[in-house]
Amino acid sequence: MNTFRKYEFGSQGAATTKINALGVDEEGNPTHSHSIVRLGHIVVTEGTYDDEGEELTAPVLSDNYCVDMLWSGEPDPSWEAQLVWPNPNVLGVHVFGSSSAIREYISTVKSIHPEYFPEPSEEDLI
Amino acid sequence: MSIYDKASLVLIPSGTKTSKVYSQKPVSGDGDFTFSRSTAATRVNADGNIEKETQNLLLQSNSFDTSWTKNNVTTTSGQSGYDGSNDAWLLSKGAAAFTNLIQSVTTSGVNTFSVYAKSGTLTQLTLRDSATNIYARFNLSDGSLITTSGSPIATSIEDVGSGWYRCSITMSMSSASLQIYPDWNQTTAGNIYIQDAQLEQGLVARDYIETTTAAVEGGITDNVPRLDYTDSSCPALLLEPQRTNLITHSEYIGGYTNYASTDTHNDLESPEGVENAVLFAGDGSQSQVFLSTPDITLSSAGSYTISVFAKKGTNDYMQISLDGFVGAGNGSAYFDLENGTTPTSGASVEDYGNGWYRCIVVVTIAAGDLVGKIALRVSSSTSSFFFSSASEANGKSIYIYGVQFEQGSYATSYIPTYGTSVTRNADAALKTGVADLINDGEGSLYMEVTPTNFEGDQRFGISDNIGANRIVLRLFNPSNLQLSCVIGSSVQVSISNNGYSAGNTYKIAGAWKDNDAVIYINGVQVATDTNCNITPSNPLTRISFDNGVGSAKWENPVSQTMYFPTRLSNEELAELTTI
Numbered sequence: 001m002n003t004f005r006k007y008e009f010g011s012q013g014a015a016t017t018k019i020n021a022l023g024v025d026e027e028g029n030p031t032h033s034h035s036i037v038r039l040g041h042i043v044v045t046e047g048t049y050d051d052e053g054e055e056l057t058a059p060v061l062s063d064n065y066c067v068d069m070l071w072s073g074e075p076d077p078s079w080e081a082q083l084v085w086p087n088p089n090v091l092g093v094h095v096f097g098s099s100s101a102i103r104e105y106i107s108t109v110k111s112i113h114p115e116y117f118p119e120p121s122e123e124d125l126i
Numbered sequence: 127m128s129i130y131d132k133a134s135l136v137l138i139p140s141g142t143k144t145s146k147v148y149s150q151k152p153v154s155g156d157g158d159f160t161f162s163r164s165t166a167a168t169r170v171n172a173d174g175n176i177e178k179e180t181q182n183l184l185l186q187s188n189s190f191d192t193s194w195t196k197n198n199v200t201t202t203s204g205q206s207g208y209d210g211s212n213d214a215w216l217l218s219k220g221a222a223a224f225t226n227l228i229q230s231v232t233t234s235g236v237n238t239f240s241v242y243a244k245s246g247t248l249t250q251l252t253l254r255d256s257a258t259n260i261y262a263r264f265n266l267s268d269g270s271l272i273t274t275s276g277s278p279i280a281t282s283i284e285d286v287g288s289g290w291y292r293c294s295i296t297m298s299m300s301s302a303s304l305q306i307y308p309d310w311n312q313t314t315a316g317n318i319y320i321q322d323a324q325l326e327q328g329l330v331a332r333d334y335i336e337t338t339t340a341a342v343e344g345g346i347t348d349n350v351p352r353l354d355y356t357d358s359s360c361p362a363l364l365l366e367p368q369r370t371n372l373i374t375h376s377e378y379i380g381g382y383t384n385y386a387s388t389d390t391h392n393d394l395e396s397p398e399g400v401e402n403a404v405l406f407a408g409d410g411s412q413s414q415v416f417l418s419t420p421d422i423t424l425s426s427a428g429s430y431t432i433s434v435f436a437k438k439g440t441n442d443y444m445q446i447s448l449d450g451f452v453g454a455g456n457g458s459a460y461f462d463l464e465n466g467t468t469p470t471s472g473a474s475v476e477d478y479g480n481g482w483y484r485c486i487v488v489v490t491i492a493a494g495d496l497v498g499k500i501a502l503r504v505s506s507s508t509s510s511f512f513f514s515s516a517s518e519a520n521g522k523s524i525y526i527y528g529v530q531f532e533q534g535s536y537a538t539s540y541i542p543t544y545g546t547s548v549t550r551n552a553d554a555a556l557k558t559g560v561a562d563l564i565n566d567g568e569g570s571l572y573m574e575v576t577p578t579n580f581e582g583d584q585r586f587g588i589s590d591n592i593g594a595n596r597i598v599l600r601l602f603n604p605s606n607l608q609l610s611c612v613i614g615s616s617v618q619v620s621i622s623n624n625g626y627s628a629g630n631t632y633k634i635a636g637a638w639k640d641n642d643a644v645i646y647i648n649g650v651q652v653a654t655d656t657n658c659n660i661t662p663s664n665p666l667t668r669i670s671f672d673n674g675v676g677s678a679k680w681e682n683p684v685s686q687t688m689y690f691p692t693r694l695s696n697e698e699l700a701e702l703t704t705i
Contacts, residue, residue: 002164047450059497100343
């Protein structure tokens with residue numbers, strides 16, 4: 001069972017230190033079987049552009065450096081301090097293409113943050 | 127005795143199951159490869175269509191008396207179904223308001239909700255997501271769409287015979303409460319028949335998958351090996367690196383910026399073989415016509431590859447370009463969709479049949495600006511995207527499908543996305559514990575491959591499973607093929623040649639014993655080594671598409687491999703590798 005989780009670091013360097021601590025060989029290849037995607041500083045506010053695609057206002061990027069992990073098995077407990085649960089889109093900007101891992105992730109988010117998943121009102125259900 | 131008879135392990139990829147690729151030799155199954163890839167993926171199947179993961183996210187998809195909540199309706203099983211079974215249900219309502227079946231589902235992005243239905247005493251079916259109040263109402267007596275609300279992305283009603291229709295509605299959703307109404311009318315009692323409900327990612331309903339207490343995935347899902355038929359009636363085992371499609375919607379373009387175009391989803395059959403391509407046409411208001419993605423932020427500079435499946439409509443040409451990403455190299459490319467060509471250096475075109483081409487351009491992103499968009503233009507030629515006037519652009523159209531933007535210098539297989547960027551993980555194939563098949567002192571390795579790339583360092587061979595002793599065929603940047611023997615952590619053989627390129631077929635064989643190593647490629651002896659000691663310090667027990675310890679994975683399609691426990695003669699090696 002693989003486990004999908006999201007993390008934020010104060011800088012790219014901090015993320016790299018944590019990732020390398022998972023294990024790399026003398027050629028820099030990972031010696032672990034976890035999958036890592038460095039999202040970097042993601043867009044939090046879209047830029048604006050004119051009709052010909054020229055930028056009017058620059059996009060606003062997150063201060064933190066974002067990393068998504070697909071752990072082989074359970075997440076490394078030492079990563080707990082950087083763990084985040086983005087809201088409101090639940091999955092954030094990126095996922096690993098594993099339906100079972102996504103399902104487990106959504107289920108976990110739902111248990112920790114039920115407010116992200118408002119129950120339909122009586123009116124909604126009519 | 128034929129050369130084939132001398133092999134102790136033969137893999138001609140033709141049979142697989144989840145987590146396994148079957149070898150032809152040994153017939154005992156002891157040489158079958160263990161396969162892993164912890165995500166879904168896509169391939170070109172034997173019909174020439176792109177094949178994805180399939181799924182049904184609903185529970186109890188054809189048991190409407192279990193996971194479904196009933197609001198003033200009753201359900202009766204055992205009815206005659208669209209498929210000749212007695213698995214359909216009678217859905218009956220009283221003369222009351224709010225009569226429906228409900229199931230709550232947590233999903234995300236673009237999804238399609240479908241149900242098979244037939245008229246009973248009533249003739250209408252409504253499919254609705256109550257969380258968003260998006261719905262579509264269908265007429266089951268004549269197969270028409272009556273109305274929609276909340277702007278669904280798409281709707282469909284398909285006649286499947288015997289009075290049955292498959293009705294579907296496509297919406298963006300997250301926490302959904304999906305409803306099936308037998309009729310909207312509050313004053314009339316009556317019934318309709320229903321069967322086989324499905325919720326799946328994407329713009330269209332695909333083959334139905336039955337579920338019970340859990341959602342079900344099928345097709346090319348996690349750990350399913352890919353036999354890929356691109357450009358061939360014979361499959362190759364597709365092994366690829368981890369890649370991320372950075373485009374958040376690869377098929378639905380509702381979130382793209384639209385300039386002087388009218389865009390219609392589900393207008394034509396795509397390379398997937400289902401009707402989910404987008405018609406992208408000038409509306410006549412401007413002399414240029416484009417779509418651009420939302421902002422994309424990259425984590426690093428370097429080579430990236432953009433790819434889009436495109437087909438000519440009333441217009442023959444398309445441009446792909448970067449917007450933003452200031453300082454990027456090779457930031458635009460033109461494509462001729464009539465002839466399947468491109469005049470742009472760094473761009474290429476792959477023919478997917480039926481008029482569809484995968485248009486590819488490799489760009490170089492500069493470190494100074496890691497944010498931008500991908501723009502697609504209906505262009506007037508292969509040198510300009512401006513038409514002579516707005517009226518000239520009016521109605522000029524192309525079809526598009528499967529937009530992909532990935533880090534790397536070549537395009538990999540399509541990664542569909544429905545609201546977030548998606549990562550396909552690396553493929554891995556290996557077999558451990560096969561010391562009985564391997565002769566430590568001598569041997570021969572053979573591969574037939576048609577590389578799509580010569581990137582990085584890619585290896586296939588035998589090892590001791592800890593890397594101190596490994597004998598591999600190696601492909602590496604920029605154009606090299608090599609036989610490498612590391613024995614007792616010492617390089618004993620490293621013989622290679624270069625000048626090879628992607629898109630060509632190579633039959634490669636390396637053979638070794640003490641003071642006698644050789645490599646043949648396409649029938650030609652390209653290098654030898656007469657000063658080597660092949661006495662491994664540990665038994666060789668593993669055969670794998672990597673360097674023997676999980677790195678330097680092979681990342682190209684593989685048509686055939688063999689291992690021989692003897693050093694084949696030079697005549698045999700020449701015969702084996704002759705194209």
